[in-house]
Amino acid sequence: MATLDRLAPPASPPVAQAWNPRRAIVAALFAAVTIALLQVVQSSSFAHTGQKLQDIEAERTRLSAEIHQLEAEVAALSSLDRTERAARDRLGMVPAVRLEYVSVGVEAPAGALLPRPLIIASPGAQRQPLPWWQTLLQSLPFR
Amino acid sequence: MGHGRFTWRVALLALVLVVSTGGIVGRLVYVQILHHQHYWLEAQAEHLDKRLVHSTRGAILDRNGFPLATSVDVFDVYIDRRAWRDDPLLAREVAFELAPLINDQPEPLFTRLLNESGGPVELIASSVDFSAGQSIESLRLAGVVVAGGTKRYYPEGDVASNLLGFLGRDHVGLAGVEADYDDVLGGTPGAIYFERDGGGRPIAFGRSRIEPGRPGADIRLTIDRYIQRLIETELDFQIRDHQASGGTIMVMDPTTGAILAMASRPSFRLSNLSLDNPDLNLYRNRAVTDLYEPGSVLKTMTMATALDLELVNPNTTYYDSGTVEKGGYTFKNWDFSAHGTQTMTQLLQKSLNTGAIWLSDQIGATRLYESIHRFGFGESTHSGLGGEAEGLMRTNKDSGWYPSDLATNSYGQGIAATPLQVITAFSSVINGGNLMRPYIVEEIDGPDSKRIFEPVIVRRAISEKTSATMVKMLNDVVDGVPAHRAQVKGYHVGGKTGTTLVSIPTGYALDSTLATFVGFAPAEDPAFVMLVKIDQPQDDPLGGIVAAPVFGRLAPQILSYLNVRPYDQPLVRSGQ
Structure with missing residues (x-):
């Protein structure tokens, strides 16, 4: 019996996975879908931000109008006509016939006796504190 | 050889080509380089539009700071009759919803809405309160358009009429302090720049830029x-x-x-x-x-x-x-x-x-x-x-x-x-x-x-x-x-x-x-x-x-x- 003395074929090195067009197509599709989705997400986010901006602007306009309205109401309430009507009709007051001057040991208030409704901010009005990250940014040596 | 001969016909053709190419190049240089800025601006103007935004007019105060004249925000209400030209029932619906907001009666307003003598577009109510105007805007009624504006308000009534003066319809001072200090009170209007389509409408998500105006200054008079x-x-x-x-x-x-x-x-x-x-x-x-x-x-x-x-x-x-x-x-x-x-x-x-x-x-x-x-x-x-x-x-x-x-x-x-x-x-x-x-x-x-x-x-x-x-x-x-x-x-x-x-x-x-x-x-x-x-x-x-x-x-x-x-x-x- 003849013995075949042949060398066993050398173990073939692990063959690199063959190029698979299916996988490539899937990958390409996946990339395309991802890019498309990103586009959609970005677009949607952009639209959302735009809508939010419009809402904020509308709110600002409304608040600004409200401030003007309130200022006008304050002015109307402090008008001389209304004050006189209230004094006469509601409080039953009449113009003074004789004036009495009483000297008291207290200094007279300086300036106008009544506040200037439109141009002087209320002294109690406090500024909003800055957010922590702004404070942090401001504390940096470079800005 | 007869084919390579430089005949006068070829020379003429070459000359025409050179001249015409030179003309085109020259024109390109003129448009693209020499007058670049002019044509660039023209191109921009073709698809960019600008809308002016009026600034708030300053108040006129007495010497103690009490307002003699101030501004409040209001709306003007316009109607576009084309929206209900073929649908009178729609006009009736609009009239009944709109009437209480502009202090009118529904029936007379309905008659007005159908009356074409005022043209297709007409101002139906001016200086409507801001809150009422906002309500009208939110109703989104067909054929109803609101436009924001301001109205001068005089808390002291007719006091100092001659001195204060008054404004015209375009909000420019025509008499008195309103006219004398118009530039100070009026401020500078702002502007919104936006990209527009062929019909002149703003393009959604197009480029836009807001140039904020400067509100007018308050004037404090010496008047008490x-x-x-x-x-x-x-x-x-x-x-x-x-x-x-x-x-x-x-x-x-x-x-x-x-x-x-x-x-x-x-x-x-x-x-x-x-x-x-x-x-x-x-x-x-x-x-x-x-x-x-x-x-x-x-x-x-x-x-x-x-x-x-x-x-x-x-x-x-x-x-x-x-x-x-x-x-x-x-x-x-x-x-x-x-x-x-x-x-x-x-x-x-x-x-x-x-x-x-x-x-x-x-x-x-x-x-x-x-x-x-x-x-x-x-x-x-x-x-x-x-x-x-x-x-x-x-x-x-x-x-x-x-x-x-x-x-x-x-x-x-x-x-x-x-x-x-x-x-x-x-x-x-x-x-x-x-x-x-x-x-x-x-x-x-x-x-x-x-x-x-x-x-x-x-x-x-x-x-x-x-x-x-x-x-x-x-x-x-x-x-x-x-x-x-x-x-x-x-x-x-x-x-x-x-x-x-x-x-x-x-x-x-x-x-x-x-x-x-x-x-x-x-x-x-x-x-x-x-x-x-x-x-x-x-x-x-x-x-x-x-x-x-x-x-x-x-x-x-x-x-x-x-x-x-x-x-x-x-x-x-x-x-x-």
Whole structure:
């Protein structure tokens, strides 16, 4: 019996996975879908931000109008006509016939006796504190 | 070879090609390089649009900060009838939803919506409240469009109408402070730049840029709303009471020249303003635009001049024979009286024309006219109010001047001045001798700057000593005359009456006068000067009868308001 003395074929090195067009197509599709989705997400986010901006602007306009309205109401309430009507009709007051001057040991208030409704901010009005990250940014040596 | 021959045909073709290519290249260089900026801008303009956004107009405040004019946001409501042209039921639906928001009735509004006579698009309601306008906008009614805007609001009603003025439909000031300070009050409009489509509509998500406008500045006047209202109420009453054709009352701080109140009639009502059929005569501020002859009030300046030149003193006497001959004319006293020997104080008390003429003789024409100029007559006061007249005055250096003019000028005739000029000159007589520049704006408070206006001394008109003497003499004119109608209980006051005939193109209207009084209080330290002028009173022609009592009625109220204590008021100390 003849013995075949042949060398066993050398173990073939692990063959690199063959190029698979299916996988490539899937990958390409996946990339395309991802890019498309990103586009959609970005677009949607952009639209959302735009809508939010419009809402904020509308709110600002409304608040600004409200401030003007309130200022006008304050002015109307402090008008001389209304004050006189209230004094006469509601409080039953009449113009003074004789004036009495009483000297008291207290200094007279300086300036106008009544506040200037439109141009002087209320002294109690406090500024909003800055957010922590702004404070942090401001504390940096470079800005 | 015949194929390679450079024939004239080939040469011609090559030349045409070279020339045409050169032309194209040249044109490209012209468009792309030389006029790049121009074409770039044109291209931008093709697809970019701009919408102006009006800024909020500043408020006009009184000296204590109370608003006299301010702005509120409103909406104008438009309808587009094309939306329901084929669907009347839709119009009915719109009418029923819209009517309560614009204070209308549904049925009449429905009829209006269908009425095509106003064209397809029509303004259906203007200056609708902001909240109502927002409700209309949120309803998104078919064929209904709202446009935002502002409306001027006057919390004090018709107070200071002439002074404040008003705005036109385009929100530009047309009269008064609104017009004089329009650039300051109006601010700068902002703009929105956006990309547009072929139809001019903004492209959603297109590029856009907002250029914010600058809101208008608030203007704080020197006017005090309380004093202003007081004088306007009194002026209206006096005009009715004397059946006068008009009048002016002004109150000024003599030390600074700040105008505390200024009213003139006839006038218009801000609450009843019609821009459709305007009567322009009602809109001007007569206190600064209209001239009149100051009459005997000017004797004050003549006397101050003589005192300043040390030609006379309060006790100097002259002889009043009742008449004076001058330049071929005979001049008499206003009441045709003769008083004999009179002091300078008596001259003012009795307002003697002969005395003023005697003084002008002592002073001389040149010196008198120079002095009258120093008091600000014949020149603008530069108060900042629009339409201010300079006045009319003919001096001995002008052609057509006669010596008789000096006589009439010495007692305030033949000279024309505005009420503002007269009160400013009078202030300089009693404030220590300085001619102050009258001013109406105290502060302009803008979004990023503030301007404060300080009193300005124009020049010295008379010495401080003369001024002090004049205060004493003018106090004697009022308090030294029993039952003078300008007297105020508890206060020392001073002043001078004036009565002049109304000048007309042919001379003077003999049956018609201007009754005036200029006074101040308290004499010790004048807190205010007031000018009262009642035009053509029907019941009595004299300033002392018609105008002086107005001062007498207003002065105590103003003094009390300004916290000026009466000289004879015993103090009650707390705890006593």
